[in-house]
Amino acid sequence: MTITDLNNVFQYLTLGLLFVNVELYLRSHNLFSKVMAYNLIFIYIILNLITSLTLEYLYHNRIENLYLSNFYLIFQFILFSYFYLNLFKDKKQKKYVKTLFVVVILILTIQYLLYPLRFFYFNLLEVFLTSFPLITYSIIHLYNSLATKGKFLYINAAILIYLSSSTLIFFLGNFLRGLSKEDSNNIWLILKILYSIFLILFTLEWKNSFSSYKIKAQS
16 A cells, blocks of 8 residues: 555545534534533534545635634634633733733734735644644643643643644745655655644543533442
């Protein structure tokens, strides 16, 4: 099996995992619709599915799709910033999230106003600004969980593992465009494998926190 074949296998595997996760979280919607963390996770999964289907369509029609990464990174940053803001109980930690949120959005707004064409390329500054804070929040939540029983540890692990690894790959984004197709495919295959693990951890979170089995165990 060639690298291209493996890329295709993991491409459709991730799409399958996205559909499974949407179905699972939709199944629990009536029970957890008033839980903010659940709603944020559910919205994020739907956003991922829409983005993946759009990218698939644009790729097969040979339409440029780099600009979508900017939408995705910004919405991911917004959703997970709010996610951790709801998880953190310490006032200093909450203030840290709020401050970083304002700073990141302000910097990106100024950058796109001054250099609007950067919206159509991999924006390395945006990758760093939208990913590094989330990695930091995940580490803080992991530290908080050592003292008390932590919530959403599978989601937290997914964010820490995937963003730490994928951020490096996104940093190579512009460089990858100059590589041979084979070398580029090797690197993107690693990203797709990491993304599959990321989605599997979301599935495990549903089973651990939102499944009907969990409800019965708590009752």
